[in-house]
Ligand SMILES: Nc1ncnc2c1ncn2[C@@H]1O[C@H](COP(=O)(O)OP(=O)(O)OP(=O)(O)O)[C@@H](O)[C@H]1O
């Protein structure tokens with residue numbers, strides 16, 4: 001049994017899916033983030049001055065990029081896997097001798113690729129507004145990949161438990177988006193009152209965004225090592241949990 | 255070699271419903287096997303367990319000697335499944351559906367392309383290969399599922415009501431195709447509610463009802479058990495009185511139509527001779543019901559009678 005072929009098949013199918021519907025998957029983030037850069041970065045940012053030594057525009061670029069990576073890697077897997085379940089074509093995978101880890105890797109890879117591709121699109125748009133020389137490329141790329149992995153896995157788990165199309169939009173709308181905004185995309189935690197600084201440090205997305213910001217412009221509110229340990233740890237826990245769900249057939253087998 | 259061997263298989267669904275109450279079933283390699291039963295009998299549940307879509311509650315299943323619990327990947331590689339309901343991605347093209355399925359079975363791209371072409375041509379779908387599957391007619395969708403099930407050249411093909419809702423022409427071509435596939439050595443398990451289809455295609459048969467196998471034998475000896483055949487006779491001229499002929503059950507349906515029960519040991523010759531003597535001219539005759547249907551109804555009725563007691 002050649003698992004590489006099965007894996008490639010799933011990844012290719014996943015990538016073709018979001019490319020085929022690019023007006024829904026690749027275009028909107030380009031438009032939204034261009035507006036962020038224009039309104040927050042340019043119009044408002046000019047009045048704010050600098051944060052942590054960086055211009056406000058430079059300061060928000062990493063957060064906006066990573067926020068897009070987060071929401072799109074999540075969205076890709078949750079909607080793709082849920083519709084696979086909903087249309088029952090998950091059965092094509094269940095009857096064939098594809099091991100669960102290949103199924104999971106395939107869907108998660110699709111999410112990572114979409115997340116990174118959208119991140120790249122946003123990064124290219126940001127070049128119209130800001131001229132950033134990358135501080136540390138290894139940190140930048142590895143934290144982006146790890147973050148995309150965590151949220152692809154989270155999207156997968158959401159899809160496993162989802163019973164309706166509503167169930168796949170609750171978490172993005174009520175958890176991911178607020179946590180991203182509160183994760184210091186647009187501000188440094190230093191700007192917050194003490195209590196809220198402490199509260200903010202309980203938000204994992206804050207660490208990811210700051211590590212990514214460190215990679216791009218060398219400015220961070222937190223220790224980057226903690227960010228890596230945290231995202232790495234989340235990835236492992238979520239992988240194990242996803243494999244457990246697939247093994248039990250939760251949501252997909254009677 | 256057994257293509258399929260099931261022992262004491264039980265299934266209790268999450269809501270507590272007992273769908274299978276412990277079934278045993280053997281299908282020999284190379285067989286064309288009918289799994290019959292009324293709606294809700296447990297056919298699809300059984301097939302679901304065999305093909306890993308449903309978790310068994312207890313019992314064992316082995317496919318070509320590969321136990322489903324201990325050697326699942328190999329067991330799966332042997333099976334091609336045509337499910338009862340459409341379950342492919344409706345936004346995918348016909349060709350991609352097959353190519354992906356071949357990929358899941360680890361088929362290298364080059365071979366997958368060849369197999370896809372071969373199976374689509376066999377199912378008369380080659381000219382639809384680039385069509386988005388959502389646009390296909392119902393009969394075409396069923397054929398896509400058959401082609402998909404064959405793409406990895408399985409040793410055991412399981413078809414769950416493949417001919418439901420398919421026009422007679424396509425149904426006939428499906429029969430031909432199934433016979434061809436079977437002749438080439440693939441074992442086939444077929445469920446259908448068209449009993450004449452099972453009768454003409456299948457060599458062995460199991461009937462399942464309320465989660466239990468109520469009959470399991472070869473078609474010929476099962477049919478031989480029917481000792482009365484029922485016929486409908488069309489008469490040339492209207493008759494006044496129903497003829498009474500010793501040994502035959504004759505009922506009047508209308509002026510020119512009779513129902514006759516013909517015991518095997520009496521046969522038709524005597525009947526016609528006696529009718530001719532009585533000046534009754536028969537234009538044509540047909541089977542009142544399909545023979546298997548008769549048996550099937552008997553078995554199912556018996557079952558429900560017993561469960562009433
Ligand atoms: N997911 C489920 N949860 C609870 N009960 C189920 C489930 N799936 C099937 N059943 C029940 O199990 C019984 C057997 O169903 P199954 O689909 O195996 O029947 P079948 O023989 O294939 O019938 P049909 O000819 O209508 O396709 C039915 O009573 C059905 O309602």
Ligand SMILES: [Mg+2]
Pocket residue numbers: 297298299338414
């Ligand atoms: Mg069924």
